Amino acid sequence: MQRPKPLDQEVFFDGKTLISETDTKGIITFVNRKFVEMSGYTKEEALGQPHSLLRHPNMPKAAFAEMWKVVQSGKMWEGYVKNLRKDGKFYWVIVNIIPKYDENQNIIGYTASRKIPNRDMINKVSMQYKEMIEKEK
Numbered sequence: 001m002q003r004p005k006p007l008d009q010e011v012f013f014d015g016k017t018l019i020s021e022t023d024t025k026g027i028i029t030f031v032n033r034k035f036v037e038m039s040g041y042t043k044e045e046a047l048g049q050p051h052s053l054l055r056h057p058n059m060p061k062a063a064f065a066e067m068w069k070v071v072q073s074g075k076m077w078e079g080y081v082k083n084l085r086k087d088g089k090f091y092w093v094i095v096n097i098i099p100k101y102d103e104n105q106n107i108i109g110y111t112a113s114r115k116i117p118n119r120d121m122i123n124k125v126s127m128q129y130k131e132m133i134e135k136e137k
Contacts, residue, residue, distance in 0.1 A: 001049060006057055007088040013038060015116040018093070021100070023109045024072075026051045040086030051112075056084040060132035071097050071110055080117055080125040092117045 018038055021030035031039075031046045039046065039054060046053070055064070059082055070077040077097045082090055093114035100109040 001045070001053060003053070004084065004086055004088040006084055006090065009089045011038065011085065011089050011091045013091050013093050013114065013116055018114040019111065020046075020051065021109055021111050022051050024107060026110075028053075029109060038085070038091055039083070040089075045086075054083040054085075056082040056090050058082050058090075058126070058129060058133070060129050061136055062132050063129065067097065071099055072107070074099050074107065080121065082126075082129075092122050 016034050017032065018034040019030070019032045020028060020035050022028055028046050028049050028051055031041075031043055035046070036043055041049075041053070052064075063079065063081075067077045067079060077095075079095055080092065081095045082092050084090055094117050095112050095114055097110050097112045099107045100111055102108045
């Protein structure tokens with residue numbers, strides 16, 4: 001799927017339940033109505049795609065490397081994420097990701113829920129992410 005060209009236009013997350021689930025490789029297996037509304041992708045477009053479909057170019061790779069390290073160890077991860085919508089606009093959220101387990105306690109996927117981010121923290125995190133991206137070049 002072709003990624004959109006990022007626009008400098010924010011869509012504000014209203015805090016209503018936004019859920020997605022992935023398998024252990026980050027492939028989307030479930031999205032709810034709010035995910036569809038915020039991302040701009042239909043359920044059919046999102047299912048089967050890597051969750052990185054939403055990755056905004058202003059997000060450093062190191063932030064997601066840390067996230068994967070934490071969730072693959074069976075712990076919850078929380079962080080500020082700037083997502084890229086299908087129309088090129090963006091939205092900020094605080095993401096909580098928890099592992100999903102089977103009956104034998106093997107991780108079989110991940111569930112992500114979102115909260116409204118603090119605007120002051122977005123400014124601070126944006127600067128940190130910008131520095132991290134510069135180091136990745």
